[in-house]
Amino acid sequence: MTVTEREGNRTTGSLESTATDDTLPEQPRLDKPTRVVSARIDLPHKLAEIWRSRELLGFLIRTEVKVKYKNSILGFLWSMLNPAMTIAVYFVVFKIIVRSTVPRFVIYLFAGVLVWNLFSSAVTTATSSLVGNAGLVKKVSFSREVLPIAAVGTSCVFFLFQAVVLAIVLVAFGFSPAWGYMWLLIPALIALIVFSAALSVLLASINVYLRDTQHLLEVVLIAWFWGVPIVYPYSSAMSVLSRHGIGFLYLMDPIAPVVLTFQRAIYAIVSYIPPGTHTRVFTMPTAGPMWFLKLDLAVLAGSIVLFLVATVIFGRIEGNFAEEL
Amino acid sequence: MTTDNAIEVQDLSKRFKLYHEKATSLKERVVNFRKNAYEDFWALKDVSFEVKEGETVGIVGRNGSGKSTLLKCVTGILRPTSGQVVLRGQLSSLLELGAGFQSELSGRDNVFLNASLLGIPVKEVARRFDDIVAFAELEHFIDNQVKFYSSGMYVRLGFAIAINMEPDILVVDEVLAVGDESFQAKCLEKIREMQRGGVTILFVSHSADLTKKVCSRAVVLQHGEMLFMGSAKDAIDSYHDNIVEQDQLAPGTPRTLHPDQPIGVESASILSTDGRSTDEVDSGGPAGITIAYRANRDVDDAVFMVEIQNDSGAIVFASNTDALEFYQPITEGTGEMVFTLESLPLSSGLYMVNAAIRKRGTDHDYDRFDRAAAFKVSAPRSSLGIIATPVHVQLESLDRTTRDRAV
Numbered sequence: 071m072t073v074t075e076r077e078g079n080r081t082t083g084s085l086e087s088t089a090t091d092d093t094l095p096e097q098p099r100l101d102k103p104t105r106v107v108s109a110r111i112d113l114p115h116k117l118a119e120i121w122r123s124r125e126l127l128g129f130l131i132r133t134e135v136k137v138k139y140k141n142s143i144l145g146f147l148w149s150m151l152n153p154a155m156t157i158a159v160y161f162v163v164f165k166i167i168v169r170s171t172v173p174r175f176v177i178y179l180f181a182g183v184l185v186w187n188l189f190s191s192a193v194t195t196a197t198s199s200l201v202g203n204a205g206l207v208k209k210v211s212f213s214r215e216v217l218p219i220a221a222v223g224t225s226c227v228f229f230l231f232q233a234v235v236l237a238i239v240l241v242a243f244g245f246s247p248a249w250g251y252m253w254l255l256i257p258a259l260i261a262l263i264v265f266s267a268a269l270s271v272l273l274a275s276i277n278v279y280l281r282d283t284q285h286l287l288e289v290v291l292i293a294w295f296w297g298v299p300i301v302y303p304y305s306s307a308m309s310v311l312s313r314h315g316i317g318f319l320y321l322m323d324p325i326a327p328v329v330l331t332f333q334r335a336i337y338a339i340v341s342y343i344p345p346g347t348h349t350r351v352f353t354m355p356t357a358g359p360m361w362f363l364k365l366d367l368a369v370l371a372g373s374i375v376l377f378l379v380a381t382v383i384f385g386r387i388e389g390n391f392a393e394e395l
Numbered sequence: 396m397t398t399d400n401a402i403e404v405q406d407l408s409k410r411f412k413l414y415h416e417k418a419t420s421l422k423e424r425v426v427n428f429r430k431n432a433y434e435d436f437w438a439l440k441d442v443s444f445e446v447k448e449g450e451t452v453g454i455v456g457r458n459g460s461g462k463s464t465l466l467k468c469v470t471g472i473l474r475p476t477s478g479q480v481v482l483r484g485q486l487s488s489l490l491e492l493g494a495g496f497q498s499e500l501s502g503r504d505n506v507f508l509n510a511s512l513l514g515i516p517v518k519e520v521a522r523r524f525d526d527i528v529a530f531a532e533l534e535h536f537i538d539n540q541v542k543f544y545s546s547g548m549y550v551r552l553g554f555a556i557a558i559n560m561e562p563d564i565l566v567v568d569e570v571l572a573v574g575d576e577s578f579q580a581k582c583l584e585k586i587r588e589m590q591r592g593g594v595t596i597l598f599v600s601h602s603a604d605l606t607k608k609v610c611s612r613a614v615v616l617q618h619g620e621m622l623f624m625g626s627a628k629d630a631i632d633s634y635h636d637n638i639v640e641q642d643q644l645a646p647g648t649p650r651t652l653h654p655d656q657p658i659g660v661e662s663a664s665i666l667s668t669d670g671r672s673t674d675e676v677d678s679g680g681p682a683g684i685t686i687a688y689r690a691n692r693d694v695d696d697a698v699f700m701v702e703i704q705n706d707s708g709a710i711v712f713a714s715n716t717d718a719l720e721f722y723q724p725i726t727e728g729t730g731e732m733v734f735t736l737e738s739l740p741l742s743s744g745l746y747m748v749n750a751a752i753r754k755r756g757t758d759h760d761y762d763r764f765d766r767a768a769a770f771k772v773s774a775p776r777s778s779l780g781i782i783a784t785p786v787h788v789q790l791e792s793l794d795r796t797t798r799d800r801a802v
Contacts, residue, residue: 389474
């Protein structure tokens with residue numbers, strides 16, 4: 071009956087909190103976090119929120135990696151079989167059928183495919199991440215940017231598996247990469263991850279409103295893949311474009327500098343003379359490490375700007391995610 | 396703005412766009428660009444209230460009154476169209492239990508994943524992990540994949556995570572409607588414990604009874620607007636008045652009968668002592684219930700049944716002509732069957748009348764009209780359970796009784 075007694079005391083509608091509870095803190099604790107839910111949220115707060123969610127990001131990536139191949143017999147080996155097959159097919163088509171003259175073609179391919187796979191798998195899975203996790207978005211309150219970013223993180227984990235395979239291939243072939251350019255892989259990789267994350271956040275939020283986005287992306291990625299020197303040598307596309315004075319466009323593609331950096335460090339064969347000819351073919355620009363670094367940093371700077379823009383757009387439209395899904 | 400408010404809801408409004416047919420592809424958007432027909436629907440309109448630290452405030456309202464939207468805005472699942480909610484303290488919600496569970500992961504992994512979705516640092520989760528598992532009663536299953544859990548286990552784990560995080564603010568929505576009775580009791584006990592510990596609670600339940608029991612104050616919402624804010628009891632009264640007014644159920648809204656139906660209930664109404672239709676009855680006094688029927692042919696095996704249901708859905712009174720050994724055949728046409736109750740000793744609240752006509756000796760209803768009428772009962776404040784009866788209290792000291800016994 072204690073309940074009803076208390077109720078009797080409270081029916082006056084007093085605004086005082088129930089002072090009878092001796093466990094109540096005497097005064098409001100000032101260390102309590104204050105949160106405001108309002109129509110708009112400004113960029114600094116948004117970024118702080120994302121930063122605070124880094125632990126969640128870790129859990130989501132771990133979950134994705136664990137769950138992805140959970141009920142398959144080969145498990146995470148699939149993440150390596152996929153690029154292996156891509157490389158095998160291109161090798162057969164371009165080395166044996168089309169007779170590409172690029173020496174050590176498998177390693178040339180691998181360096182580019184490694185980069186491309188990280189980018190394309192990240193952006194593809196991230197774009198549908200909000201729609202795919204509709205249950206979560208509709209029912210739990212958290213920084214939703216974490217979902218597309220976690221998709222990028224998951225792709226990074228599989229990238230590492232594939233990088234290990236590449237290392238094994240290099241050792242098996244007795245191939246020595248350009249050690250002097252190796253450190254460039256770090257800025258290149260960071261630029262690629264930030265660019266993927268920026269594009270992911272943007273596309274994932276648009277996809278909530280326009281489901282065309284994910285299908286459009288698939289189509290665009292097919293063309294994009296051939297716009298980057300992964301299968302063919304850099305110079306063959308560059309020479310055609312330069313003739314029309316639009317060679318710079320080729321390097322405006324944020325993926326191209328990253329792919330070139332990887333190829334320069336890992337593949338390292340800058341040019342070769344195809345057998346039976348006397349003209350040199352360039353697989354990549356003949357430039358020093360600083361040229362590559364500048365290009366990668368340019369991509370990074372552009373990607374950071376894109377990420378901020380994407381976060382602002384995401385913040386503008388996320389208020390209605392729960393009802394649009 | 397004082398700082399001892401744990402929750403401040405300030406001019407909160409939320410607009411939904413109701414598309415007549417939602418366009419989700421680019422083609423549809425382009426094709427329907429001109430006639431992109433939608434209506435504005437304000438799920439919340441300028442709602443403002445404050446919840447002091449340590450206070451428990453209920454939110455009552457009918458379905459579609461904006462309760463869930465309000466809670467979603469408070470928890471941050473939805474962003475308001477205008478206005479804001481200020482929260483001071485760590486918030487935990489019992490909205491969708493186990494919503495973030497990954498079925499392929501073990502219960503253990505899910506505890507960590509779910510807690511981090513709620514924004515709780517790993518260290519804290521690790522510290523309380525054993526408490527969570529113990530509360531959920533899942534000691535033997537915590538390393539099993541969640542997909543093998545029963546729905547009860549699922550909900551228990553979700554509840555245990557949300558409630559064991561020592562939140563400063565707890566948002567509870569209809570959560571006590573799930574789980575078996577013993578688990579419900581346990582949850583309620585935990586909520587009480589948190590109240591004593593000074594946790595601020597925002598509580599939504601369809602049960603007026605529970606709201607009165609748990610909350611000190613309550614907000615009444617209607618069509619997204621705040622109708623009333625005050626003590627829980629006054630709020631529930633206002634809510635009940637509102638239901639009776641809105642439905643205009645007294646006298647019951649007549650129904651039309653299908654021509655093939657032999658007999659049917661057209662309406663039901665409550666009669667006061669002077670024989671007039673009413674929607675308010677004094678507790679303990681007499682009352683009448685009338686079932687107006689229409690018979691499309693002669694029926695000689697009709698059993699008229701009445702039920703009085705309280706707002707928790709419990710049937711507090713039922714009777715029928717069979718039990719009353721009243722076997723009069725019904726002739727074609729309309730008429731009324733009047734049940735007279737000598738006294739109606741019910742406690743204060745809103746009650747519904749269900750009326751039915753059954754074929755004698757079978758389980759087959761000729762017709763059934765649930766919630767055919769509604770009425771309010773006002774009882775003295777001394778009776779608080781289901782029934783109301785005059786009650787007195789006196790103090791007897793032990794000394795005196797022993798002395799009396801000795802004499």
